[in-house]
Amino acid sequence: MRAPARIFVFLLFLFGIHFSAGTAWGEKKDIGLSVEPGWLLIRNVPVGQLYDMEHQTKTLFKIHNGSDKPRRYRLKADRPDKVGVKVLRGYASIPDPAWFWFEKNEVLVQANGTEEINMFVRIPDEEKYCNQKWALGIDVEGKPEAGEGLVLAVSPVFYIETESRAELKEKPAGFLGLAPATIVLEKTALGKNKTTSTIKVYNNDSRPHFYKIGSIIPHAEPGRQVIPPSSGFSWIHKKEWLKPSVSALKIGPHEQKSITLHMDIPEKTDLLNQRWEGIVFVESEEGPADFARVQVKSSE
Incomplete structure (x- = not known):
């Protein structure tokens, strides 16, 4: 039948x-x-x-x-x-x-x-x-x-x-991994360009890879799905507010490297006491991609 x-x-x-x-x-x-x-x-x-x-x-x-x-x-x-x-x-x-x-x-x-x-x-x-x-x-x-x-x-x-966790006793699952997945910055002062934190990038493959690293803002468009911000947070106004220390990285097989992140929110009154979120996006020259959320609660 x-x-x-x-x-x-x-x-x-x-x-x-x-x-x-x-x-x-x-x-x-x-x-x-x-x-x-x-x-x-x-x-x-x-x-x-x-x-x-x-x-x-x-x-x-x-x-x-x-x-x-x-x-x-x-x-x-x-x-x-x-x-x-x-x-x-x-x-x-x-x-x-x-x-x-x-x-x-x-x-x-x-x-x-x-x-x-x-x-x-x-x-x-x-x-x-x-x-x-x-x-x-x-x-x-x-x-x-x-x-x-x-x-x-x-x-x-x-x-x-x-759940996000910074310190891991074993490598994250998958060919590409990041730790932590979410960085939370409390009472970040405006206009200070302070180093915020670091994320680790894991190449769990058996061969080396080149990775592109950048800050992105996923903009919603009609009929298109995008990564949404976390509840209670808004996307940063400009991707330049969140600055990875490098834009590209080569990592050997089964190795890891750290990336330093800087958050620079302009010193403007209307940006005070807000909850912002940015995305650090990491993608290999072929294959997998991953991202980390950086959450900021601005203050004076």
């Missing part, structure tokens, strides 16, 4: 809800089927602990059935390439999609109704999984009824950033 064909429609609606530990945007939908959120960032996920999305961020996954009869839907988390979705540069595929799961793998949604489902994350208790940025694809597929030749499916993308 021939399997029913799957219909995919990928739509991104650029309105969102912001949470302290997670950020969710809009909905993904197909004719008669939509889900919320259609784009989700879960930040500061600890290793070795159960992360309950409803408890931690008040976020539930919603499935809307817009048809005139009840429908069953299957839910599954997988690697983005298996689901057929693209991810933001700087994020890698999650090593094991089973680290993320729904409270139900299948759900019945009544006609023109909505069902809410909790989500969970548990990262193994290994230090190498700190400072990670991962992506996973979510496959939501209608369960075909007898005689149906088509099923509806949508595939939102979820992102996970694990």
Whole structure:
């Protein structure tokens, strides 16, 4: 018997809800089927602990059935390439999609109704999984009824950033790693051009690599996903405020090097007592990329 064909429609609606530990945007939908959120960032996920999305961020996954009869839907988390979705540069595929799961793998949604489902994350208790940025694809597929030749499916993308840790006893996972993933600078004086901190860049590959290093500001554009700022922070006005000590770096196989960072916020009254965030982006000449967040709370 021939399997029913799957219909995919990928739509991104650029309105969102912001949470302290997670950020969710809009909905993904197909004719008669939509889900919320259609784009989700879960930040500061600890290793070795159960992360309950409803408890931690008040976020539930919603499935809307817009048809005139009840429908069953299957839910599954997988690697983005298996689901057929693209991810933001700087994020890698999650090593094991089973680290993320729904409270139900299948759900019945009544006609023109909505069902809410909790989500969970548990990262193994290994230090190498700190400072990670991962992506996973979510496959939501209608369960075909007898005689149906088509099923509806949508595939939102979820992102996970694990807890930041500066000192590691083992190298971070992946071919490229940074530590820490987030630098927090309290009461940074304006106009002082002080050295803020350092980040370590790890080349975990078996051959040397050249890396480009720079400060970036991800600007949102209609229909395009970008790295969002952390909740409660705004992007720095100019990328020149955050200055890595080098713009390029060569690192040998299984070696690491440190980069010094400088933060220079202009001495202007309207910039006082603000919460700024910048991104230091590191990318190899071929292959992986990674980034670190630098958070600043300005003062006099």
